Amino acid sequence: MENEVFDILILGGGVAGITASVYAKRRNKKVAIVEEMLIGGQLASINEIENFPSYDKVTGFELMQNFQKQVKYNKIPVFSDVVEKVDFSKDIKVIFGKRNKFFAKSVIIATGLTYKKLGKNEDEFLGRGVSYCAICDANFYKNQEVAVVSKKGSGILGALQLADVCKKVYFLDSEDMTIYAKACPKKNIEVISNVEIINILGEGKVNEVEFKVNDNVEKLKLSALFIELGKRPLTDIYKGVLKLDDNGYIVTNEKMETSVKGVFACGDIRAGVLKQLVSACADGAIAGQFA
Numbered sequence: 691m692e693n694e695v696f697d698i699l700i701l702g703g704g705v706a707g708i709t710a711s712v713y714a715k716r717r718n719k720k721v722a723i724v725e726e727m728l729i730g731g732q733l734a735s736i737n738e739i740e741n742f743p744s745y746d747k748v749t750g751f752e753l754m755q756n757f758q759k760q761v762k763y764n765k766i767p768v769f770s771d772v773v774e775k776v777d778f779s780k781d782i783k784v785i786f787g788k789r790n791k792f793f794a795k796s797v798i799i800a801t802g803l804t805y806k807k808l809g810k811n812e813d814e815f816l817g818r819g820v821s822y823c824a825i826c827d828a829n830f831y832k833n834q835e836v837a838v839v840s841k842k843g844s845g846i847l848g849a850l851q852l853a854d855v856c857k858k859v860y861f862l863d864s865e866d867m868t869i870y871a872k873a874c875p876k877k878n879i880e881v882i883s884n885v886e887i888i889n890i891l892g893e894g895k896v897n898e899v900e901f902k903v904n905d906n907v908e909k910l911k912l913s914a915l916f917i918e919l920g921k922r923p924l925t926d927i928y929k930g931v932l933k934l935d936d937n938g939y940i941v942t943n944e945k946m947e948t949s950v951k952g953v954f955a956c957g958d959i960r961a962g963v964l965k966q967l968v969s970a971c972a973d974g975a976i977a978g979q980f981a
C-alpha cells in the first residue's frame with residue numbers, strides 16, 4: 691500500500707464519510723476510508739433516532755449496521771488507522787496515519803466533532819437520560835422535567851429547543867445568569883446561576899442531579915440532563931493548513947471544497963448550520979460527487 695495512490699481518500703467513517711465513499715465509488719473512483727474506531731461514527735452512541743428519513747424510529751446500532759453493510763456491499767476498503775498529520779502542499783496529498791502513510795489525488799475530511807464533557811459521571815448515563823444534543827433528543831422527554839448544564843450561556847439554544855417540548859427546563863449555568871433569567875422568553879425555563887454540578891444520580895437512568903449553588907448542596911428530580919457545554923471539531927491538525935472559522939470548523943463552499951484544491955470536508959467537521967445525520971449525509975453526497 692506504501693506507493694498506492696487513491697483517487698479519493700476519505701478520513702473518517704461516520705455517516706458523512708460513508709455517504710461520500712458510496713457516491714465516489716459509483717463514479718468508478720479508487721476510493722478508501724481511514725477510520726480510527728468503528729464504521730458508523732457517532733451512531734454508536736445514539737440510543738434512538740426519530741428524525742432519519744424512512745424510519746419512524748431506529749436505534750443507532752441498527753442504522754450503524756446498515757451503513758456497515760453498505761460499505762461492504764460497495765467493496766470500499768477501510769483502513770484502521772488514526773490520522774495524525776497531513777501534507778496537502780502537492781498535487782498528490784500525503785496522509786500520515788499512526789501506522790500507515792496514504793497517498794491520494796483528493797482527500798475528503800469527515801472526522802466529525804467531539805462534545806465538551808462535564809467530567810463527572812455522565813458516561814454511566816449516556817443515552818439513558820444524559821444527552822449532548824437537545825435538538826436530537828428533546829422529543830424523548832415530551833412533557834417531562836429536564837435540566838440543561840450550561841457554561842456562560844452555552845446552553846441557551848438547547849434550553850429553548852427543550853422548552854418547546856418539555857414541561858419544565860432547569861437551566862443550570864456555572865456563571866451569574868440573572869440578566870438572562872429576566873430576558874428569557876419561555877416561562878417553563880427556570881434559570882439557576884452559579885451552579886457547580888456534583889453528581890448525576892439514578893438507578894440505570896437519570897433520576898436526579900446534585901449540585902452546589904452559593905455554598906448549598908441541592909438536588910433536583912428530573913428525567914434527563916442535557917450537557918450543552920459546546921462542541922469541538924477535531925481540526926487541530928488542519929490549523930494553518932485549511933481555512934477554519936472562529937470556532938475551528940473547516941470552511942467549505944457549496945461543493946464542500948476547502949481552501950486547498952483537492953481537499954474537501956463534510957459532515958459535523960465543516961462550518962455548516964446543522965449538525966445532524968441527514969445534513970452529514972447530504973454533505974457527504976456532495977463531497978463524493980465533486981471530489
Ligand SMILES: Cc1cc2nc3c(=O)[nH]c(=O)nc-3n(C[C@H](O)[C@H](O)[C@H](O)COP(=O)(O)OP(=O)(O)OC[C@H]3O[C@@H](n4cnc5c(N)ncnc54)[C@H](O)[C@@H]3O)c2cc1C
Pocket residue numbers: 701702703704705706707724725726727728729730731732733735736737738739740741742771772773774800801802803821822823826827924956957958959965966967968970
Ligand atoms: C448522543 C447523540 C445523539 C444524537 N442523536 C441524533 C439524532 O437523533 N438525529 C440526528 O440526526 N443526529 C443525531 N446526532 C448527531 C449525529 O450523530 C451527527 O451529526 C453525525 O453522526 C455526524 O456524522 P459525521 O460523519 O460528520 O461525524 P462522526 O459520526 O463523528 O464520524 C467521524 C468519524 O471519524 C473518525 N475519526 C475521528 N478522528 C479521526 C482520526 N484522526 N483518524 C481516523 N478517524 C477519525 C471517528 O472515529 C468517527 O467514526 C446525535 C449525536 C450524539 C452524540
